[in-house]
Amino acid sequence: MSRLLRLILFSVLLTALAVAPARAQSASDLQSPADFLGYEMGSQFTPHHRVMDYVQHVAAASPNVEAEPYGESYEGRTLMVAYISTPDLLDERETVRQNNLRRIGLADGAPTADDAPAIVYLSYNVHGNESVSTESALQTLYELADPTNSQTQPWLDNTLVLLDPLVNPDGRARYVNFYRESVGAQPNARRMAREHQEPWPGGRANHYYFDLNRDWAWASQQETQHRLELYNRWMPHVHVDYHEQGIDSPHYFAPAADPFHEDIAAWQREIQTEMGRNHARYFDENGWRYFTRERFDLFYPGYGDTWPTFNGAIGMTYEQGGSGRAGLMVHTAEGDTLSLHDRFVRHHATGLSTVETAAREADRLVSEFVSYHETAASNPPGDYAAYLVKARDAADHGVPNTPDDRIHALHEHLEGQGIASTIAGDGTDMQRSGLRYADQTEQSAAIEPGDLVVSLNQPKGRLAKVLMEPQTTVVDSVTYDMTGWSLPYAYGLEAYALEQSVSVSGDTEAAPPTLQGADTDTPYAYLANWHSIADASFLSDLIEAGVKVRFAREAFELNGRTFEPGTLAILRANNRNMGSDFDRIVQETATEHERSLYRTATGFMDEEPDLGSGNIRYIDAPHVGVLAGSPLSSLNVGEVWHFFEQQLGYPATLLEPGNFRDEWLSDLDVLVMPSGSYGDWLTDERTEALQGWIQNGGHLIALGAANSALSGRDGFDLAAPPADADSAAASPELTRYEDRAREAATRGTPGSVHATTLDGSHPLAFGIERYFTLKRSARAFAYLDSGWTVAALEDTAPLTGFMGHEAQQELDDTLVFGVQSYGQGRITYLVDNPLTRGFWHNGQLLMSNAVFFVGNE
Numbered sequence: 114m115s116r117l118l119r120l121i122l123f124s125v126l127l128t129a130l131a132v133a134p135a136r137a138q139s140a141s142d143l144q145s146p147a148d149f150l151g152y153e154m155g156s157q158f159t160p161h162h163r164v165m166d167y168v169q170h171v172a173a174a175s176p177n178v179e180a181e182p183y184g185e186s187y188e189g190r191t192l193m194v195a196y197i198s199t200p201d202l203l204d205e206r207e208t209v210r211q212n213n214l215r216r217i218g219l220a221d222g223a224p225t226a227d228d229a230p231a232i233v234y235l236s237y238n239v240h241g242n243e244s245v246s247t248e249s250a251l252q253t254l255y256e257l258a259d260p261t262n263s264q265t266q267p268w269l270d271n272t273l274v275l276l277d278p279l280v281n282p283d284g285r286a287r288y289v290n291f292y293r294e295s296v297g298a299q300p301n302a303r304r305m306a307r308e309h310q311e312p313w314p315g316g317r318a319n320h321y322y323f324d325l326n327r328d329w330a331w332a333s334q335q336e337t338q339h340r341l342e343l344y345n346r347w348m349p350h351v352h353v354d355y356h357e358q359g360i361d362s363p364h365y366f367a368p369a370a371d372p373f374h375e376d377i378a379a380w381q382r383e384i385q386t387e388m389g390r391n392h393a394r395y396f397d398e399n400g401w402r403y404f405t406r407e408r409f410d411l412f413y414p415g416y417g418d419t420w421p422t423f424n425g426a427i428g429m430t431y432e433q434g435g436s437g438r439a440g441l442m443v444h445t446a447e448g449d450t451l452s453l454h455d456r457f458v459r460h461h462a463t464g465l466s467t468v469e470t471a472a473r474e475a476d477r478l479v480s481e482f483v484s485y486h487e488t489a490a491s492n493p494p495g496d497y498a499a500y501l502v503k504a505r506d507a508a509d510h511g512v513p514n515t516p517d518d519r520i521h522a523l524h525e526h527l528e529g530q531g532i533a534s535t536i537a538g539d540g541t542d543m544q545r546s547g548l549r550y551a552d553q554t555e556q557s558a559a560i561e562p563g564d565l566v567v568s569l570n571q572p573k574g575r576l577a578k579v580l581m582e583p584q585t586t587v588v589d590s591v592t593y594d595m596t597g598w599s600l601p602y603a604y605g606l607e608a609y610a611l612e613q614s615v616s617v618s619g620d621t622e623a624a625p626p627t628l629q630g631a632d633t634d635t636p637y638a639y640l641a642n643w644h645s646i647a648d649a650s651f652l653s654d655l656i657e658a659g660v661k662v663r664f665a666r667e668a669f670e671l672n673g674r675t676f677e678p679g680t681l682a683i684l685r686a687n688n689r690n691m692g693s694d695f696d697r698i699v700q701e702t703a704t705e706h707e708r709s710l711y712r713t714a715t716g717f718m719d720e721e722p723d724l725g726s727g728n729i730r731y732i733d734a735p736h737v738g739v740l741a742g743s744p745l746s747s748l749n750v751g752e753v754w755h756f757f758e759q760q761l762g763y764p765a766t767l768l769e770p771g772n773f774r775d776e777w778l779s780d781l782d783v784l785v786m787p788s789g790s791y792g793d794w795l796t797d798e799r800t801e802a803l804q805g806w807i808q809n810g811g812h813l814i815a816l817g818a819a820n821s822a823l824s825g826r827d828g829f830d831l832a833a834p835p836a837d838a839d840s841a842a843a844s845p846e847l848t849r850y851e852d853r854a855r856e857a858a859t860r861g862t863p864g865s866v867h868a869t870t871l872d873g874s875h876p877l878a879f880g881i882e883r884y885f886t887l888k889r890s891a892r893a894f895a896y897l898d899s900g901w902t903v904a905a906l907e908d909t910a911p912l913t914g915f916m917g918h919e920a921q922q923e924l925d926d927t928l929v930f931g932v933q934s935y936g937q938g939r940i941t942y943l944v945d946n947p948l949t950r951g952f953w954h955n956g957q958l959l960m961s962n963a964v965f966f967v968g969n970e
């Protein structure tokens with residue numbers, strides 16, 4: 114055969130595979146993972162591309178399986194789901210899916226069939242270095258796919274399984290590559306061996322070092338966004354998130370520990386218990402250790418067990434002892450050797466057992482699932498019927514933009530979660546009373562055009578409540594993660610929880626951006642708003658396009674409109690070098706970012722400053738460096754990296770702290786110290802180098818725990834608050850041993866939301882009307898002596914979430930955000946990390962202010 118002909122045949126074959134992944138008529142070609150991959154499962158780690166190959170093979174060889182890519186990771190690896198059921202149910206897959214959504218009111222029309230299969234969604238390896246999960250997934254896939262398997266086949270008669278073998282391919286690739294290049298000819302079980310010591314950043318998180326098992330409710334990461342799209346398309350009845358924990362821990366599976374969120378139904382606990390009892394049978398038979406109902410609670414909504422639970426599913430986490438320190442084999446503290454194979458068989462057993470239980474409970478699962486959503490829609494839980502989020506009053510302020518950016522962003526956030534919300538249309542005029550979020554008092558609130566209304570009378574009402582309610586009810590103070598998060602606080606918006614239901618109509622599409630103001634093709638200047646991260650991202654692109662931009666340090670007035678501090682002024686006078694390209698580039702960039710612009714033919718303002726004034730400051734585009742490496746927390750580094758690349762869209766140079774050289778500072782205008790423990794990185798010499806650089810105009814931005822590294826050092830106006838004499842005098846109390854966890858909680862700061870007092874006249878606060886801060890630490894500093902305290906804690910008691918009373922005492926009159934002038938430079942202290950987990954929307958604008966305005970003011 115000629116080479117050309119072979120090539121043509123090959124591409125025809127590829128095309129055929131791509132368009133028609135037809136199911137095999139017989140399973141004679143179906144190979145086990147061991148046969149296909151060429152090694153016993155549990156004897157090696159299977160890399161991503163071989164995992165994909167195997168899933169494709171099973172889809173081609175088994176009548177029980179279809180495979181579907183559902184997205185890509187940041188590093189371009191395929192995300193894949195396998196659908197497993199009987200050939201008949203697979204043929205009806207789309208109908209099954211639509212009927213499931215129809216039954217719970219998430220799709221129009223009545224279901225076209227009475228009986229409904231249980232839909233079980235198995236997610237493996239969300240933490241990349243908990244690497245046995247994917248290996249177990251392949252074996253579970255095979256045994257469910259094999260038509261000759263008499264154990265599994267009956268289950269498929271009333272069950273459809275979605276199996277995602279590798280949720281976090283980038284993190285797992287990092288781990289698997291590390292392990293392969295570190296292990297010797299024989300694996301070494303000693304814990305001290307290099308193969309058990311993952312280097313920074315480790316394989317747990319994704320490309321941007323985000324923990325994908327904290328991201329379900331915020332969907333800041335691409336992998337989560339794709340997965341939620343798939344999840345919401347299906348709305349499964351069971352979801353399992355596969356994990357690993359410490360080497361010495363026994364296996365953990367459902368039922369989960371307290372605290373259960375109050376929005377978890379009794380039947381969900383009961384079926385979790387059914388699942389756990391079924392798994393226990395297999396573990397008992399094999400003599401494997403396991404535990405249930407301890408440690409892993411169901412409260413924080415960003416997990417792969419809680420989020421599905423708030424969507425009416427049986428959401429569960431299974432944890433095998435092992436993880437990135439276990440390799441192919443490792444010694445346990447009790448003198449055993451834990452092998453990859455040991456880990457493999459346990460996660461495999463629970464996979465099959467989950468499907469078995471779901472098949473047995475299918476009728477109950479479906480009927481409870483349906484009534485869960487019906488009740489949510491007809492009789493919303495809790496004290497409130499709806500949430501009202503107020504749009505910015507733009508009648509005579511800034512450049513009119515509909516809808517308000519942050520309202521639009523919150524609306525899209527909810528949409529990504531599958532929650533319906535409405536932006537009130539023209540003519541809306543209602544009055545309701547409700548609880549005001551900012552101070553939690555009863556107030557009367559007007560519902561006006563542009564406001565966002567989230568009614569709880571909807572199938573996803575419970576999830577809406579969990580993400581929006583002004584106060585979470587903490588059943589128990591001993592929990593695994595943050596306890597306060599409500600989205601109106603994160604977006605810094607004025608909001609009300611309404612007791613009466615409310616129905617508004619409106620248009621949720623954003624109006625196209627417009628050119629407003631003077632009718633001229635060559636205006637003296639363009640003005641743009643500064644209210645949101647979308648405005649900051651627009652500025653980034655203008656700078657990248659070579660446009661010179663200024664910002665208003667003071668408000669000015671023009672044509673009866675007030676332009677607030679922070680307003681961007683793009684003057685022709687600054688951009689003469691661009692010639693006739695100037696208007697085109699500014700307008701095209703605005704269109705791309707959906708920004709409206711206001712044109713003025715004159716620099717003479719009705720109320721000064723004029724646009725030529727020194728109060729309209731030039732934004733000298735900063736060269737930004739970010740410390741990114743050991744000894745910092747990779748999660749905190751990733752938040753900053755992701756912020757610059759994905760949210761702001763502005764270049765930042767990542768700098769390896771271990772190789773840091775003082776000379777690098779001369780190439781930087783801004784250096785960001787991500788939150789984390791700096792250990793002995795900040796030597797006296799480095800402190801001196803930083804001081805010299807700041808005095809010469811450098812700008813140091815310290816986030817979260819980085820502030821502790823600077824506190825008390827020469828030149829840095831940051832110090833612990835004076836000790837409180839009263840609290841030291843209190844007599845010690847004796848604590849019972851059994852109360853130790855509860856006692857520790859009095860000092861606990863798992864994550865709560867607090868009101869701040871904000872100095873809106875400082876450039877760090879421009880564009881921000883109110884700032885609610887997410888506190889995850891009792892780290893406390895006094896107000897700055899010589900600098901500006903831009904945000905201070907208004908009240909140590911949280912608006913939502915739990916903070917131990919001892920921790921609260923330490924936070925009285927303390928700094929949240931401050932800026933110090935030092936020589937010609939600046940130090941910005943962001944004591945509460947505004948970029949936590951990429952979801953504190955208002956924090957993104959605050960960070961943009963720090964980058965562009967502080968130091969240029």
Ligand SMILES: [Zn+2]
Pocket residue numbers: 240243326355356357
């Ligand atoms: Zn995990």
